[in-house]
Amino acid sequence: MARLVIVVEKASDWGSYYPSVDVMSAMDYLRQPVAADDERTHVINLCRSYKYLGTGYYVSLLAEARGHKVMPSVRTVNDLRRRSLYGLDIVDLNHKLTHFLPAGGRDTTDFGILVYFGETAYPALQDLARQLFEMFPCPLLRIEFERDRVWQVSSIKPVGLHTLDDAQEDAFAQELDRFSRKLWRKPRARKLYRYDIAMLVDPNEAMPPSNKRALKSFIAAGRELGIEVDPIDKNDYQRLAEYDGLFIRETTASDNHTYRFAHRAEKEGMVVIDDPTSILRCTNKIFLNDLMVSRKLAVPRTEILYRDDAKGTHEVVERLGFPLVLKIPDGSFSRGVVKVENEQALAEAAGRLFQHSALVLAQEYVYTEFDWRIGVLNREPLYACKYFMSRGHWQIYNHGAKGTAKSGGFETIAVADAPPEVVKLALKATHPIGNGLYGVDLKQVGSKPVVIEVNDNPSIDAGVEDAHLGDELYLRIMREFLRRMEHKRQGGSH
Incomplete structure (x- = not known):
């Protein structure tokens, strides 16, 4: 289980709360000898200020240098100084704020709320508070709004614990307790793993990228390599910083929580598949088409x-x-x-x-009996499948079928047995996107293949994509995570 350290600038800042072995002063934390300790440590930095090169800034800076997960991170501290990042128009905010304005009523032109670990006392603004906390993970934030013709976020500022009144102290204590229990609620196994990967899944997804047997195979492959693969869902956003890597195994989109998870993980310095850039580039077919055409790659x-x-x-x-x-x-x-x-x-x-x-x-319309799917990992071919059209239908998936969507058959073969021109074009198609895990769909008429699309979150189902490689397919993906995590630990980038 991770060790929790709460850092305060002065002992008096914690005076309203019960003494705790988890609390230490900033100077005590900074003076701690640097140790090669494998114990996971999460630091909540409650210093009065995160001013550049000030005490609070150095707590976050040295926490990162020591391999501790810290909130706020130095990147968050720096982002909060850049007003351009949060000069946002908030849709429908005027209507929501009407119920919470001070005595000035509609003549009021400014308004502010406190946010404790993403929670606020104003229910109508809870979603907004959570979203801004996800953008700027910081224990205590004050969000200021101003109105000209519409309401806007005018500033987002960290708040010192010492500035809170009694009611605010109670609210903060409640959210700190809830947040810390959520973050570390899952006890770690007695066996020590070298690394931990969060695997984002949606148990209720009708057509997930991986079926349950495949997810179990990923977990087993990770353990064989000394990696704990921990399934999480969209409600575990605040636990993300606990891990070394993020593996997304639910259908991605640039406008939902999968992208936010990927973006947050990348900001935390984690190894991420799918990374946010790949999600953005692959989830829009118009972008992909222009990208392929600009690279002179064959498409319909x-x-x-x-x-x-x-x-x-x-x-x-x-x-x-x-x-x-x-x-x-x-x-x-x-x-x-x-x-x-x-x-x-x-x-x-x-x-x-x-x-x-x-x-x-x-x-x-290009008719073929089947589509090729070439799996690509870190710019190398991983697997080759033929996906046949659904019976009596022109697509692989027939969503018009009664009941659940019906799909055609498949044939998984060795990459070496796939047409070389198909594999070569698949690799060229992924090159301008990145070095992650992709599934390239192609059609081949005669000897000429064309790219249909590149998927950033390809299907890997037990009994389908692993039909040729078996457990080795899952091991190869986990080995790539291991390679990247070790490279990061050594101070490099993948």
């Missing part, structure tokens, strides 16, 4: 349809002809993908898709 003929440009849509049809495949930019597992055979079907399908996105891809 593709154009963009615009919501308010009927004339442009007609011209696209003249150039590409029917049938056409329409795609919303951020669909996954064949969702948001429609095949249209004529003008009427195009108008109906485009109308539905434009409800979700101002831009829609229109792509020439």
Whole structure:
């Protein structure tokens, strides 16, 4: 179990609370001898100020140098000094704040709240408080709002423990207790692991990237290498800094918690797969298409349809002809993908898709009995699969089937047995995206392959993608985590 250290600038700052062995003064912490200690230590820095080169700043700085997980981190301290990061318009904030304005009522032009570990006394502003805490993890924050025509965040400032009144001290104590219990609520196994990886999963996801047997295989592979792989879910955001790495095994999107987890983990200096850059680059098909075309990589003929440009849509049809495949930019597992055979079907399908996105891809229809999926890890091929079309359907997944979505068959083969031109194009497609874990979908007509898309969070299901390599597939991925974590521990970057 991690050791908790609460650092205060002066002993009197803790005077309102019960004495605790977890509390020490800033000077005592700074004077501690540096030890090569494998014990996990999490530091909550409650110094009065984090001013550059001040006492509080050095507590966070030296905590990081000692390998301790500290809140706030030096990066957070520096970010809080950059006002450009939080000059944000908050949608619907004016309506929410109306109920909590001081006596000045609608004439009031400024307002502030205290946030304790992401919690606030104003329920209507709780989501906002949590989001800002996720952006700037700091024990005590004061968020100031100002109104011209709309409410805006005017400042986000760390607050010293010594400035709190009695009621605020009680609220802080309650949230500190809740936060620390949440962060360290899971006892560690007696066996010491060299590293710990958080594996983000959604137990209720209908079509997760990995089935339950695959998740167990990742855990087993990690333990074989001295890594504890700990499944977490979206409610464990505040535990993230406890780990050395993050492995995302639920469907990613740039506008939900998966991206926030990846971004936070990267800021904490953790090894992350999928990293936030890969998520951003892979989850939007319009970006991917332009990226492939700019690298002169073969893709089906593709154009963009615009919501308010009927004339442009007609011209696209003249150039590409029917049938056409329409795609919303951020669909996954064949969702948001429609095949249209004529003008009427195009108008109906485009109308539905434009409800979700101002831009829609229109792509020439390329028929093949199966799609290739080449798994790529750190710029090297990992596995090769053929995904066959769902019976009686033109896609791998048939979401129109009764009950759950139906998928076609598969055949997993050795990478060496896959067509060399397919593997070569898959590697070229991932090169401008990054060095993470990807699944490249390709079609091959004759000897010419084309890239359909690059997935940042590829399916790895027990019985499918591991059909050729077996346990070795999971070991290879965990070995890559191990290599990167050891490199980081030695002071390098992966």
